[in-house]
Amino acid sequence: xxxxxxxxxxxxxxxxxxxxxxxxxxxxxxxxxxxxxxxxxxxxxxxxxxxxxxxxxxxxxxxxxxxxxxxxxxxxxxxxxxxxxxxxxxxxxxxxxxxxxxxxxxxxxxxxxxxxxxxxxxxxxxxxxxxxxxxxxxxxxxxxxxxxxxxxxxxxxxxxxxxxxxxxxxxxxxxxxxxxxxxxxxxxxxxxxxxxxxxxxxxxxxxxxxxxxxxxxxxxxxxxxxxxxxxxxxxxxxxxxxxxxxxxxxxx
Numbered sequence: 001x002x003x004x005x006x007x008x009x010x011x012x013x014x015x016x017x018x019x020x021x022x023x024x025x026x027x028x029x030x031x032x033x034x035x036x037x038x039x040x041x042x043x044x045x046x047x048x049x050x051x052x053x054x055x056x057x058x059x060x061x062x063x064x065x066x067x068x069x070x071x072x073x074x075x076x077x078x079x080x081x082x083x084x085x086x087x088x089x090x091x092x093x094x095x096x097x098x099x100x101x102x103x104x105x106x107x108x109x110x111x112x113x114x115x116x117x118x119x120x121x122x123x124x125x126x127x128x129x130x131x132x133x134x135x136x137x138x139x140x141x142x143x144x145x146x147x148x149x150x151x152x153x154x155x156x157x158x159x160x161x162x163x164x165x166x167x168x169x170x171x172x173x174x175x176x177x178x179x180x181x182x183x184x185x186x187x188x189x190x191x192x193x194x195x196x197x198x199x200x201x202x203x204x205x206x207x208x209x210x211x212x213x214x215x216x217x218x219x220x221x222x223x224x225x226x227x228x229x230x231x232x233x234x235x236x237x238x239x240x241x242x243x244x245x246x247x248x249x250x251x252x
Contacts, residue, residue: 143205
């Protein structure tokens with residue numbers, strides 16, 4: 001038996017998230033189907049991270065076990081022929097049999113994309129949250145620094161979350177406007193783990209700072225309050241993309 005790791009990109013618009021759901025098309029269900037066809041086995045992938053309906057990924061990771069003898073690096077070519085165009089496996093490698101993508105030290109990076117202009121742009125509207133109001137990016141950056149480090153992020157967590165602790169660590173966070181196209185604004189967040197809807201709530205809160213609906217200092221107060229109602233709205237799913245996952249320990 002071999003364990004194969006896949007790195008995947010997908011447009012989440014037409015999927016009901018990553019995780020298997022009865023009678024719904026998800027990224028996981030499509031991968032299971034396509035891999036089962038390629039290997040002739042019943043494959044069930046294990047994802048490193050789960051994304052909600054409408055959220056995208058550039059560097060998602062999953063593993064699966066197989067006895068098929070297709071060279072690991074060729075599996076990506078084989079499985080892509082059976083996947084919809086909105087999902088692509090861009091790397092497949094054999095890893096240690098004990099490697100589990102959710103039970104090891106890793107860092108995940110998410111980006112939240114904003115289109116800031118007078119009108120929405122149909123060429124980016126599937127992947128960015130449209131805001132017509134003027135946005136103060138430096139103010140958003142100053143507010144974001146309050147979130148850097150290890151904190152109780154209960155204020156930035158959906159009430160649906162079922163977790164033992166709401167303490168998490170953000171190792172890097174920034175807000176930037178694209179030098180080549182000032183209409184593009186990106187909130188970039190890196191951490192060892194995230195709560196349910198955490199990045200989207202952080203984004204919604206920072207957007208309120210940028211549009212003048214709350215002060216920079218209010219983000220510190222929100223963090224300390226540990227109450228969801230003190231934070232901003234959950235930003236729309238379509239603006240969020242899982243950029244990548246870096247594992248701190250060897251996987252091969």
